[in-house]
Amino acid sequence: MTFTPHGKHLIAGEWVGTETRFASEPAYGPAHAFSVGTPQLVDRACEAAEQAFWSYGYSTREDRAAFLDAIADEIEARAEAITRIGSQETGLPEARLQGERGRTTSQLRLFAKHILKGDYLDRRHDAALPDRQPLPRPDLRMMQRPIGPVAVFGASNFPLAFSTAGGDAAAALAAGCPVVVKGHGAHPGTGEIVAEAIHAAIQSTGMPQGVFSLVQGGNRDVGQALVRHPLIKAVGFTGSLAGGRALFDLCASRPEPIPFFGELGSVNPMFMLPDALVRRGGALGKGWAASLTMGAGQFCTNPGIAVVIGGQAADGFIEATRAALSQTGPQVMLSDGIAAAYARGSERVGGAAGVQDLLTSMCDRRQAKPFLFKVQARDWLGNHALSEEVFGPLGLVVVAEDTEAMLTVAHSFAGQLTATLHMDDGDVTLARRLMPVLERKAGRVLANGFPTGVEVCDSMVHGGPYPASTNFGATSVGTLSIRRFLRPVCYQNIPEAILPQDLA
Numbered sequence: 001m002t003f004t005p006h007g008k009h010l011i012a013g014e015w016v017g018t019e020t021r022f023a024s025e026p027a028y029g030p031a032h033a034f035s036v037g038t039p040q041l042v043d044r045a046c047e048a049a050e051q052a053f054w055s056y057g058y059s060t061r062e063d064r065a066a067f068l069d070a071i072a073d074e075i076e077a078r079a080e081a082i083t084r085i086g087s088q089e090t091g092l093p094e095a096r097l098q099g100e101r102g103r104t105t106s107q108l109r110l111f112a113k114h115i116l117k118g119d120y121l122d123r124r125h126d127a128a129l130p131d132r133q134p135l136p137r138p139d140l141r142m143m144q145r146p147i148g149p150v151a152v153f154g155a156s157n158f159p160l161a162f163s164t165a166g167g168d169a170a171a172a173l174a175a176g177c178p179v180v181v182k183g184h185g186a187h188p189g190t191g192e193i194v195a196e197a198i199h200a201a202i203q204s205t206g207m208p209q210g211v212f213s214l215v216q217g218g219n220r221d222v223g224q225a226l227v228r229h230p231l232i233k234a235v236g237f238t239g240s241l242a243g244g245r246a247l248f249d250l251c252a253s254r255p256e257p258i259p260f261f262g263e264l265g266s267v268n269p270m271f272m273l274p275d276a277l278v279r280r281g282g283a284l285g286k287g288w289a290a291s292l293t294m295g296a297g298q299f300c301t302n303p304g305i306a307v308v309i310g311g312q313a314a315d316g317f318i319e320a321t322r323a324a325l326s327q328t329g330p331q332v333m334l335s336d337g338i339a340a341a342y343a344r345g346s347e348r349v350g351g352a353a354g355v356q357d358l359l360t361s362m363c364d365r366r367q368a369k370p371f372l373f374k375v376q377a378r379d380w381l382g383n384h385a386l387s388e389e390v391f392g393p394l395g396l397v398v399v400a401e402d403t404e405a406m407l408t409v410a411h412s413f414a415g416q417l418t419a420t421l422h423m424d425d426g427d428v429t430l431a432r433r434l435m436p437v438l439e440r441k442a443g444r445v446l447a448n449g450f451p452t453g454v455e456v457c458d459s460m461v462h463g464g465p466y467p468a469s470t471n472f473g474a475t476s477v478g479t480l481s482i483r484r485f486l487r488p489v490c491y492q493n494i495p496e497a498i499l500p501q502d503l504a
């Protein structure tokens with residue numbers, strides 16, 4: 001199947017073009033023209049989503065599960081074309097796009113199975129106690145209900161699994177919420193073909209057309225109009241700290257504030273404990289280099305900082321990391337803007353007081369090579385900017401002089417998606433002291449592994465205290481992510497005949 005984007009927006013079942021166009025910036029292959037989004041199109045999409053909610057929000061779980069399965073089938077029917085345009089636009093290798101497509105379709109199917117089980121409704125019942133003294137108790141039932149239309153901002157680094165039909169959209173649709181996606185400018189053609197798949201699934205399952213719209217960007221007004229739109233009830237976002245914070249603030253300043261589920265920046269610190277470094281520092285260095293450079297380091301769970309206690313074993317680990325990183329060739333980044341941000345970030349870190357270069361690289365346009373830096377804990381603690389994310393394959397080793405200094409470093413981190421302990425038998429006492437600190441900092445704490453590679457399952461938490469996310473009570477990966485788009489409603493003495501069917 002060949003696919004050439006027509007460059008239109010999908011508004012409630014209709015492909016709509018606008019006169020003003022922007023050109024895509026593929027890593028390779030031809031550029032294509034895309035219609036620039038407008039606040040008027042956002043308004044049409046949101047109105048249609050609200051209208052669709054009155055049927056979709058009350059659809060059966062079986063019908064919604066069939067719809068999610070149909071989207072997965074339609075994506076698979078376009079598999080090769082999706083891989084080709086996705087790889088051209090983002091520069092990600094085809095094998096990565098194929099893997100990500102599998103993750104996207106299995107995520108949709110997992111949500112389908114999850115809602116069929118019904119546990120997510122969290123149904124509760126406190127039966128009436130008419131004879132209770134001094135006051136009778138009414139009959140009380142509780143259940144989670146969908147919140148209404150949801151806005152989704154596709155992520156640049158997951159053109160499939162976190163974009164048009166990705167985790168946020170799948171969770172919202174599973175919950176019973178219509179979705180309006182703001183397409184990411186780094187992969188508009190990929191967004192279009194996936195929207196085509198969703199459109200086909202809407203047709204085949206008879207869902208209301210307004211249940212899904214895609215408005216392409218090309219203009220900052222689009223995202224702002226979307227989060228401000230009075231019919232939008234929540235926002236799912238993955239991207240930069242600056243962009244996410246601006247949109248979060250807009251959500252909070254609306255006449256009716258709404259939740260903004262932003263997954264922003266993280267440096268995912270790893271604590272390399274002494275016994276582990278003595279026993280297997282070389283292997284840990286190689287492992288870190290592999291995790292740090294995976295996908296050109298463009299993962300939100302990329303482990304950007306390793307904290308060690310200075311000494312011979314730490315030096316061996318650092319040297320093994322440096323040697324492995326120096327074997328890594330240039331990798332294409334997701335967009336010119338992200339490559340430029342990486343170059344600026346590496347200059348910022350490399351130029352900071354006390355930072356020592358261990359491996360520096362020249363980056364060509366849109367290409368990344370790894371950087372490795374080292375800094376003493378006291379210098380690191382004095383410069384907050386060194387704990388900020390640099391999106392790309394940049395590693396920073398923070399050298400603590402002893403265990404107390406390592407604990408001080410652990411306490412100083414802001415919120416993280418992940419925190420990792422590399423430990424062996426002799427490290428248990430120190431690890432026990434670190435655990436309560438890391439648990440307060442991160443959504444996921446790991447031992448003896450690398451945080452890249454996020455399992456989509458029931459127990460996953462991909463979130464954490466700010467700035468890892470704007471809502472520490474939520475996850476954007478795994479079945480628990482559906483809770484973001486639900487709210488509890490209590491039904492007091494409501495007759496059986498008019499209770500929602502899932503409660504009756």
Ligand code: NAP
Binds near residue numbers: 220
């Ligand atoms: P981004 O610049 O935050 O953009 C994400 C989305 O939000 C885009 O659709 C963008 O629209 C929109 N947006 C951002 N700021 C906005 C504003 N003030 N008003 C309205 N819309 C706004 O992120 P990105 O393009 O994906 O990548 C840039 C940087 O984000 C990277 O260098 C990296 O630091 C970070 N990043 C982090 C993660 C993570 O998982 N933590 C993932 C991806 C990227 P436009 O396209 O119109 O700007």
